[in-house]
Amino acid sequence: MHAGSPSLHGANPKLRLAARRTPEDLDALVLNLLAASNRPISAYDISDRSIVAGQSIVPNQVYRTLARLIDQGLVHRVESLSAYMLKQQSFDGCLICDQCQAVQILSDPDLFARLQDCAHRFGFAVDRTVVEMHGCCRDCATHDHPNREHEAKRVFSDSTPPPNIIGV
Structure with a gap:
């Protein structure tokens, strides 16, 4: 310097x-x-x-x-x-597509209560609960060659979500 x-x-x-x-x-x-x-x-x-x-x-x-x-x-x-x-909203778990990484949010207020009850029956004290299920989303399942073109649509909005599932 x-x-x-x-x-x-x-x-x-x-x-x-x-x-x-x-x-x-x-x-x-x-x-x-x-x-x-x-x-x-x-x-x-x-x-x-x-x-x-x-x-x-x-x-x-x-x-x-x-x-x-x-x-x-x-x-x-x-x-x-x-x-x-x-x-973006309160949710109880999520579905994760292993092919495109799209995430669908699960909304089921009774889910944690049912899991807590199950743990309680085994004498287990739960500190934290994470519900994440992996698999293949509807769009990837219907394509022979999955790609990420549908990814933004699947993660942030879905006009026809199944019951108790809310697209993020």
């Missing part, structure tokens, strides 16, 4: 702090990246997409931000995919 050239170490601390993003800024960025996705995405996908968007977030920041958004009830972790999606 040349004498007289600016140094980060010598920079005004207020200027360095001004460049830092607030938790609210990070929340908004992660929520926007999740909203732009047509499927659940991993924390590393979020980090990669933030770079493409010109607002880089390192994975550690992504995980902290996701934890905060989950606590606020805005984001849901799809456990078996190690991925995240916006929590």
Whole structure:
């Protein structure tokens, strides 16, 4: 470094702090990246997409931000995919297509109660319940060569959901 050239170490601390993003800024960025996705995405996908968007977030920041958004009830972790999606409504479980990664939300308020009753009969104290079922969605099952063209439609809306299933 040349004498007289600016140094980060010598920079005004207020200027360095001004460049830092607030938790609210990070929340908004992660929520926007999740909203732009047509499927659940991993924390590393979020980090990669933030770079493409010109607002880089390192994975550690992504995980902290996701934890905060989950606590606020805005984001849901799809456990078996190690991925995240916006929590657009209350739900009790999900169906995950192993071919296209589309997620359908299950809405059955009695589901957890029935599972709790079953566990109670075995003397098991449940701390957390995750209901995720894997298989093949209707669109992939009807195509010989599955692709992801139907993915956005399947994840975010379905005009004819089966009973007790709500498309996200």
